[in-house]
Amino acid sequence: xxxxxxxxxxxxxxxxxxxxxxxxxxxxxxxxxxxxxxxxxxxxxxxxxxxxxxxxxxxxxxxxxxxxxxxxxxxxxxxxxxxxxxxxxxxxxxxxxxxxxxxxxxxxxxxxxxxxxxxxxxxxxxxxxxxxxxxxxxxxxxxxxxxxxxxxxxxxxxxxxxxxxxxxxxxxxxxxxxxxxxxxxxxxxxxxxxxxxxxxxxxxxxxxxxxxxxxxxxxxxxxxxxxxxxxxxxxxxxxxxxxxxxxxxxxxxxxxxxxxxxxxxxxxxxxxxxxxxxxxxxxxxxxxxxxxxxxxxxxxxxxxxxxxxxxxxxxxxxxxxxxxxxxxxxxxxxxxxxxxxxxxxxxxxxxxxxxxxxxxxxxxxxxxxxxxxxxxxxxxxxxxxxxxxxxxxxxxxxxxxxxxxxxxxxxxxxxxxxxxxxxxxxxxxxxxxxxxxxxxxxxxxxxxxxxxxxxxxxxxxxxxxxxxxxxxxxxxxxxxxxxxxxxxxxxxxxxxxxxxxxxxxxxxxxxxxxxxxxxxxxxxxxxxxxxxxxxxxxxxxxxxxxxxxxxxxxxxxxxxxxxxxxxxxxxxxxxxxxxxxxxxxxxxxxxxxxxxxxxxxxxxxxxxxxxxxxxxxxxxxxxxxxxxxxxxxxxxxxxxxxxxxxxxxxxxxxxxxxxxxxxxxxxxxxxxxxxxxxxxxxxxxxxxxxxxxxxxxxxxxxxxxxxxxxxxxxxxxxxxxxxxxxxxxxxxxxxxxxxxxxxxxxxxxxxxxxxxxxxxxxxxxxxxxxxxxxxxxxxxxxxxxxxxxxxxxxxxxxxxxxxxxxxxxxxxxxxxxxxxxxxxxxxxxxxxxxxxxxxxxxx
Ligand code: ADP
Ligand code: MG
Numbered sequence: 080x081x082x083x084x085x086x087x088x089x090x091x092x093x094x095x096x097x098x099x100x101x102x103x104x105x106x107x108x109x110x111x112x113x114x115x116x117x118x119x120x121x122x123x124x125x126x127x128x129x130x131x132x133x134x135x136x137x138x139x140x141x142x143x144x145x146x147x148x149x150x151x152x153x154x155x156x157x158x159x160x161x162x163x164x165x166x167x168x169x170x171x172x173x174x175x176x177x178x179x180x181x182x183x184x185x186x187x188x189x190x191x192x193x194x195x196x197x198x199x200x201x202x203x204x205x206x207x208x209x210x211x212x213x214x215x216x217x218x219x220x221x222x223x224x225x226x227x228x229x230x231x232x233x234x235x236x237x238x239x240x241x242x243x244x245x246x247x248x249x250x251x252x253x254x255x256x257x258x259x260x261x262x263x264x265x266x267x268x269x270x271x272x273x274x275x276x277x278x279x280x281x282x283x284x285x286x287x288x289x290x291x292x293x294x295x296x297x298x299x300x301x302x303x304x305x306x307x308x309x310x311x312x313x314x315x316x317x318x319x320x321x322x323x324x325x326x327x328x329x330x331x332x333x334x335x336x337x338x339x340x341x342x343x344x345x346x347x348x349x350x351x352x353x354x355x356x357x358x359x360x361x362x363x364x365x366x367x368x369x370x371x372x373x374x375x376x377x378x379x380x381x382x383x384x385x386x387x388x389x390x391x392x393x394x395x396x397x398x399x400x401x402x403x404x405x406x407x408x409x410x411x412x413x414x415x416x417x418x419x420x421x422x423x424x425x426x427x428x429x430x431x432x433x434x435x436x437x438x439x440x441x442x443x444x445x446x447x448x449x450x451x452x453x454x455x456x457x458x459x460x461x462x463x464x465x466x467x468x469x470x471x472x473x474x475x476x477x478x479x480x481x482x483x484x485x486x487x488x489x490x491x492x493x494x495x496x497x498x499x500x501x502x503x504x505x506x507x508x509x510x511x512x513x514x515x516x517x518x519x520x521x522x523x524x525x526x527x528x529x530x531x532x533x534x535x536x537x538x539x540x541x542x543x544x545x546x547x548x549x550x551x552x553x554x555x556x557x558x559x560x561x562x563x564x565x566x567x568x569x570x571x572x573x574x575x576x577x578x579x580x581x582x583x584x585x586x587x588x589x590x591x592x593x594x595x596x597x598x599x600x601x602x603x604x605x606x607x608x609x610x611x612x613x614x615x616x617x618x619x620x621x622x623x624x625x626x627x628x629x630x631x632x633x634x635x636x637x638x639x640x641x642x643x644x645x646x647x648x649x650x651x652x653x654x655x656x657x658x659x660x661x662x663x664x665x666x667x668x669x670x671x672x673x674x675x676x677x678x679x680x681x682x683x684x685x686x687x688x689x690x691x692x693x694x695x696x697x698x699x700x701x702x703x704x705x706x707x708x709x710x711x712x713x714x715x716x717x718x719x720x721x722x723x724x725x726x727x728x729x730x731x732x733x734x735x736x737x738x739x740x741x742x743x744x745x746x747x748x749x750x751x752x753x754x755x756x757x758x759x760x761x762x763x764x765x766x767x768x769x770x771x772x773x774x775x776x777x778x779x780x781x782x783x784x785x786x787x788x789x790x791x792x793x794x795x796x797x798x799x800x801x802x803x804x805x806x807x808x809x810x811x812x813x814x815x816x817x818x819x820x821x822x823x824x825x826x827x828x829x830x831x832x833x834x835x836x837x838x839x840x841x842x843x844x845x846x847x848x849x850x851x852x853x854x855x856x857x858x859x860x861x862x863x864x865x866x867x868x869x870x871x872x873x874x875x876x877x878x879x880x881x882x883x884x885x886x887x888x889x890x891x892x893x894x895x896x897x898x899x900x901x902x903x904x905x906x907x908x909x910x911x912x913x914x915x916x917x918x919x920x921x922x
Pocket of ligand 2: 521
């Protein structure tokens with residue numbers, strides 16, 4: 080293979096390994112083109128091959144990873160067949176046209192949709208041409224027959240002229256069912272083609288719009304008969320610019336010499352001269368949709384092109400947006416300095432400028448957070464106005480309990496307990512979230528809360544996501560709260576009053592538990608989903624505790640609550656999120672933050688190792704195991720895919736067993752095991768039957784194996800800091816010194832930088848904040864949002880916006896919590912639309 084092709088091949092492979100993230104080359108794959116072109120010439124590669132590579136790779140950075148797979152595959156196939164002189168076609172992957180480049184003209188044309196909204200620039204350009212500006216028409220007319228009945232924006236898409244049942248069906252797969260959906264179908268991103276330049280001032284690499292006149296145009300078949308190259312020369316009086324389109328021969332029929340057009344794209348170089356390959360273009364005589372502005376790029380599906388969808392939306396939005404009432408009170412809009420809703424919708428789909436676009440996004444994102452916040456505030460009020468039984472125990476009793484514990488509670492634990500005791504005595508259902516870093520000691524707080532209920536004669540249920548965790552909690556509760564009936568120690572409960580219910584609890588025992596819960600002799604039950612799946616009923620369930628709450632769905636938490644009558648609720652999470660975010664997402668819950676670790680907690684020594692230093696990690700594990708300790712080794716994947724070089728659990732487990740630790744029994748844990756199998760593996764590790772456990776991220780949840788002292792994470796760059804912190808929290812739970820070793824995939828990759836934060840701090844909140852800034856909220860939210868429509872525009876990492884929206888929501892809420900005043904009528908309607916009411920539970 081020629082060196083230039085060899086080079087390409089290497090880059091393509093690297094891209095594949097990196098899952099097409101366009102980082103194989105620093106700055107992006109298109110950065111190689113200039114140098115590559117001369118190499119390719121030196122290698123005497125056929126001209127069309129060079130052009131194909133340049134024009135294809137030029138688009139590469141702007142594509143989505145899914146599209147890139149096909150792009151590289153096609154391109155390589157083309158190169159292959161070209162080398163052998165074969166005739167296999169090079170077909171650009173379908174449906175990835177960004178503008179009007181690779182699709183025939185759309186069926187919906189501007190003639191059907193008169194266009195009153197022209198961008199400022201277009202109008203300037205048009206000023207000198209005496210083209211008639213089409214008269215604006217009413218909304219009724221634009222939607223053809225005007226027959227939306229009384230549906231308004233709820234009318235189906237087919238009321239739009241040019242949308243037949245076929246396209247409507249295609250659009251449904253994008254979730255577009257009615258006119259409103261179309262208004263709120265926001266672009267995935269934008270191509271900024273708003274910079275307009277004369278040809279003599281173009282600079283290589285910039286993205287611009289050029290307006291000029293076609294001087295000549297031609298299409299040639301390339302030697303491979305399936306390939307065509309359309310070339311045009313554009314002149315603007317200051318110079319001329321070559322334009323090329325690959326495999327889009329119809330463009331030659333649309334362009335004529337003398338025709339004024341505008342073209343947009345990235346300025347490239349070919350044979351030392353500037354050119355644009357595959358530019359988007361518009362005739363000057365029509366409104367510029369694909370060029371000379373910030374062009375929206377929508378998510379597509381098979382059967383609809385970017386241009387077609389863009390056209391439909393653009394034409395509709397300029398009318399449809401005017402049909403939308405701005406539900407935000409003008410006081411709020413002014414206070415938060417927001418753009419009007421109609422204008423924001425228009426600008427989001429067809430921005431006049433970057434500033435306008437920014438203001439539009441701000442407005443739309445504000446609304447999402449604002450509505451989310453109003454909804455949770457209402458839910459909180461619902462809770463607070465419900466009535467619950469009060470539970471108080473004398474102070475002396477409480478102090479007695481504290482003194483019986485094997486350790487002193489931390490300040491944060493005591494504070495949280497005070498809050499819980501106040502809630503339980505308030506006469507309203509407690510609805511509290513304990514947010515506490517891994518190891519901050521949430522379980523004992525839950526245990527004390529349960530003992531208050533149990534010692535008052537009522538019942539408490541404690542639900543955990545896995546049976547190993549439930550079992551762990553069960554043993555903790557027995558230790559902290561219960562004495563053996565034969566003992567005459569002073570524990571508040573005895574062992575018969577606390578029970579464990581799991582899916583695989585023997586039926587006879589389940590039956591006994593059912594009876595004990597129904598007649599009230601059992602005071603505390605700990606379990607997994609079995610607590611909601613089993614037909615148990617309680618005589619008097621008054622406290623529900625949910626551990627690792629993000630692991631449960633809204634419905635599951637609600638199902639457990641429904642087994643009692645307005646019970647108090649305590650949910651716990653080890654996922655630390657910044658306060659303003661917590662107040663928004665968990666705004667209906669009262670928040671107790673446990674930000675203090677029990678005294679004497681040792682710092683876990685954290686190191687970032689390079690792949691070449693892996694042996695050091697293995698020797699540490701060996702030496703720890705020799706001292707009787709245990710180690711976790713985490714991998715990002717279960718099994719290796721094809722072409723993958725990412726280390727994966729299954730393969731590495733086999734390798735470790737055979738080559739590295741042949742004398743040890745190594746456990747293997749991953750998400751494809753059945754829940755019982757997972758539990759079995761975890762139990763064996765907990766009981767030290769396996770000194771080393773190879774696992775994927777499933778090991779994350781709060782399992783306590785105090786004997787484990789090493790946490791080794793492979794492919795550490797693939798995990799968020801908050802998650803790495805959770806992994807690290809699996810060790811250092813006993814007395815022995817513990818280690819966390821992080822091995823990223825590539826030595827010296829810039830992204831490894833962020834891993835050093837792990838070595839710098841042990842504070843989960845700090846790491847979570849960093850994570851949020853770097854990676855966005857990701858799975859912070861779990862199923863939390865399921866009562867609310869998706870956030871489209873807002874990113875939960877924008878703390879400034881969240882804070883702003885929260886303040887405004889609180890202000891309205893203070894005035895009119897249920898939005899019954901006439902000026903809030905529209906707002907109430909919109910809120911109802913967004914919150915699937917009735918279904919939403921609070922936790
Ligand atoms: P998490 O908040 O992650 O659920 P746990 O409740 O599992 O943490 O507690 C972690 C460990 O800390 C347990 O072994 C527990 O016994 C211990 N622990 C909890 N509170 C204290 C304390 N105040 N002082 C000392 N050790 C504590
Ligand atoms: Mg826990």
